[in-house]
Amino acid sequence: MNIKNNLFEGIPYLPCPKNTKPIKQLAFIVVHYTVSTKTAPTIEYLRKPTVDASAHIVIGRDGSITQLVPFDTQAWHAGESSYKFKKEQFNYLNNYSIGIELVNSGELKHICNTFYTSYGSTIPSVEVKTLQREGHENTYWHKYTYLQINSLIRVCKTLRQEYPQIKEIIGHSDITSRKIDPGKAFPWNLIVNI
Numbered sequence: 255m256n257i258k259n260n261l262f263e264g265i266p267y268l269p270c271p272k273n274t275k276p277i278k279q280l281a282f283i284v285v286h287y288t289v290s291t292k293t294a295p296t297i298e299y300l301r302k303p304t305v306d307a308s309a310h311i312v313i314g315r316d317g318s319i320t321q322l323v324p325f326d327t328q329a330w331h332a333g334e335s336s337y338k339f340k341k342e343q344f345n346y347l348n349n350y351s352i353g354i355e356l357v358n359s360g361e362l363k364h365i366c367n368t369f370y371t372s373y374g375s376t377i378p379s380v381e382v383k384t385l386q387r388e389g390h391e392n393t394y395w396h397k398y399t400y401l402q403i404n405s406l407i408r409v410c411k412t413l414r415q416e417y418p419q420i421k422e423i424i425g426h427s428d429i430t431s432r433k434i435d436p437g438k439a440f441p442w443n444l445i446v447n448i
Contacts, residue, residue: 260324260326260327265320268301268322273308275327277348278350281351281420281422282420282423283410283422284351284352284354285354285356285445286331286353286426286435287358287435291315296355297320308323308330309355310325310352311352312357315358315401315402328348329348329353332348333430337424354410356398357402360395360435361437362394364394381396383438383439393438395437395439396437398441
């Protein structure tokens with residue numbers, strides 16, 4: 255993978271014209287999940303001019319990678335947010351980060367042996383990660399696919415090589431208490447040392 259003029263070469267680029275403000279100081283990659291199962295509708299939604307959300311990259315469950323915003327331009331993925339790295343405080347992380355959305359439904363509900371997303375769709379049990387905590391009810395999470403995580407690793411490695419000023423890869427939940435993504439099924443052990 256190569257980056258030229260803040261865009262991946264050979265990767266589909268479907269621009270979000272609403273995003274024009276430059277990134278202030280690139281310092282982080284922020285990983286999110288989409289709360290969805292399909293890539294095309296997610297991309298279509300994020301590109302709508304009336305939607306106050308966007309991301310630099312969307313990675314589908316099949317490992318497909320689509321870029322929506324150049325890496326030197328703010329995407330609207332972090333919202334009200336803050337993060338402390340060592341002794342330096344960063345506020346409003348859209349100013350400082352590349353946002354990557356992974357197509358994933360997040361936390362699931364388990365009712366009568368069926369797993370449901372927050373929007374009412376069902377997820378096959380083979381795609382569910384069960385977390386058991388002693389003395390607590392189980393929680394259920396939509397698994398990430400091997401292809402998806404492999405693409406994420408490739409994207410993050412390329413970004414860190416092109417932009418050595420990136421300090422850390424973090425999750426949405428690290429920068430705001432409002433969010434829990436990328437969630438309990440996310441394999442941080444494969445990502446943190448990139």
